[in-house]
Amino acid sequence: MLFNASWPIRNEMCSSPDQSEFQPGAQWRPGPVLGIESSCDETAAAVLGRGGAVLSNVVSSQGTVHEKFGGVVPELAARAHLGKINMVVEEALATAQVSRHTLAAVAVTQGPGLAGALLVGVNYAKALSYGLGIPIIGVNHLQGHIASAWLADPMFPLPCIVLVVSGGHTHLYRHDVDGRCTQLGRTRDDAAGEAFDKGAQMLGLGYPGGPAVDRIARSGDSQAIRFPRFHRAKNSLEFSFSGLKTALLYKLREMDGSLRHHQTADLAAGYQEAIVQVLVTKAFAALKQSNLAALAVVGGVSANSRLRTVLSERAAHEGIRLSLPPIEYCTDNAAMIASAGRQLLLNGERPHSDLDISPAERFVTVHEENRTTIGFSVG
Ligand code: KG4
Numbered sequence: 477m478l479f480n481a482s483w484p485i486r487n488e489m490c491s492s493p494d495q496s497e498f499q500p501g502a503q504w505r506p507g508p509v510l511g512i513e514s515s516c517d518e519t520a521a522a523v524l525g526r527g528g529a530v531l532s533n534v535v536s537s538q539g540t541v542h543e544k545f546g547g548v549v550p551e552l553a554a555r556a557h558l559g560k561i562n563m564v565v566e567e568a569l570a571t572a573q574v575s576r577h578t579l580a581a582v583a584v585t586q587g588p589g590l591a592g593a594l595l596v597g598v599n600y601a602k603a604l605s606y607g608l609g610i611p612i613i614g615v616n617h618l619q620g621h622i623a624s625a626w627l628a629d630p631m632f633p634l635p636c637i638v639l640v641v642s643g644g645h646t647h648l649y650r651h652d653v654d655g656r657c658t659q660l661g662r663t664r665d666d667a668a669g670e671a672f673d674k675g676a677q678m679l680g681l682g683y684p685g686g687p688a689v690d691r692i693a694r695s696g697d698s699q700a701i702r703f704p705r706f707h708r709a710k711n712s713l714e715f716s717f718s719g720l721k722t723a724l725l726y727k728l729r730e731m732d733g734s735l736r737h738h739q740t741a742d743l744a745a746g747y748q749e750a751i752v753q754v755l756v757t758k759a760f761a762a763l764k765q766s767n768l769a770a771l772a773v774v775g776g777v778s779a780n781s782r783l784r785t786v787l788s789e790r791a792a793h794e795g796i797r798l799s800l801p802p803i804e805y806c807t808d809n810a811a812m813i814a815s816a817g818r819q820l821l822l823n824g825e826r827p828h829s830d831l832d833i834s835p836a837e838r839f840v841t842v843h844e845e846n847r848t849t850i851g852f853s854v855g
Pocket residue numbers: 516641642643644645668669670672673684685686687690775776777778779780781806807808
């Protein structure tokens with residue numbers, strides 16, 4: 477069963493929701509915000525306090541559900557979310573010591589992501605919003621990752637460059653003081669996380685691949701086997717990782733089974749180094765081209781230990797202010813969704829009472845008569 481006995485189900489919930497506590501169009505009064513994230517294989521809920529501090533951040537991972545398939549199976553993901561979501565939300569509220577009746581809003585990932593998985597989170601959040609009479613706000617997953625840069629470092633300055641590196645995205649943005657984000661570059665093929673996951677699969681390291689490569693690479697020599705760094709054109713801020721995957725495939729074909737086995741750590745370290753060096757080079761090129769001195773790196777791949785080391789060293793050397801969120805805010809979590817939703821409400825965004833999922837939603841910038849505004853597009 478999805479809802480437990482304490483759920484405030486009212487007869488009018490489905491037909492005529494009681495929104496008396498929040499009149500659409502009224503100024504949102506800050507209070508605790510519940511965030512819900514279910515776009516892929518993590519069921520997550522988090523509570524932020526009135527001032528935006530993270531009071532709880534609960535993540536239930538589906539790793540064991542999908543590992544034998546070597547990747548996320550959408551149907552299984554949706555079912556697992558359905559089985560977990562109520563428990564995860566209950567735990568987030570209990571840990572935060574916040575009653576659902578004192579919530580001031582619920583923020584939920586609307587897209588991009590797996591349709592069935594998103595439906596679970598969005599429908600749960602809608603029911604909660606109707607039942608409690610609180611505003612609901614849909615959040616773009618990438619916007620959530622970007623917001624994570626300020627969770628542990630609320631004073632991180634704007635404007636800045638943001639590098640989003642996750643399983644589905646590798647994007648560079650310029651983030652301005654007024655909240656506008658301008659896309660400066662993105663991957664033309666595989667995302668950095670995808671390169672980690674596919675590389676791990678070829679190396680027989682299983683799923684999820686990124687953490688496995690990270691782990692084994694620590695005992696390898698990153699210079700023993702060199703992999704190409706794909707930069708596209710000089711000064712380009714566009715990424716490409718599909719050639720790297722092919723390079724690994726060819727190297728593995730040249731090696732016999734026992735050599736492969738003995739050199740797995742070196743292969744992983746060399747492969748990881750190629751991804752890391754390209755990410756760092758382009759992030760710092762974006763800083764230089766934009767004449768900025770603050771860099772935020774967010775998304776699952778920003779949990780990579782080698783990437784964190786190289787970024788930190790170079791930032792210290794070049795006097796760049798770096799926001800590298802703690803690991804729990806790098807990979808998918810609901811604190812970042814709550815934070816982005818809270819910010820939208822503070823900025824005067826109207827609640828999304830007719831919220832629907834947007835599985836293919838993209839986070840884009842729209843250029844109009846020399847003005848750049850943030851927007852979402854489907855497709
Ligand atoms: O942001 P995220 O949790 O989910 C998406 O929005 O995609 O990112 C997941 C990606 C996966 O590709 C995973 O392998 C990668 O982040 N990842 C890592 C590490 N931890 C997670 N990649 C490299 N090193 C890690 N330590």
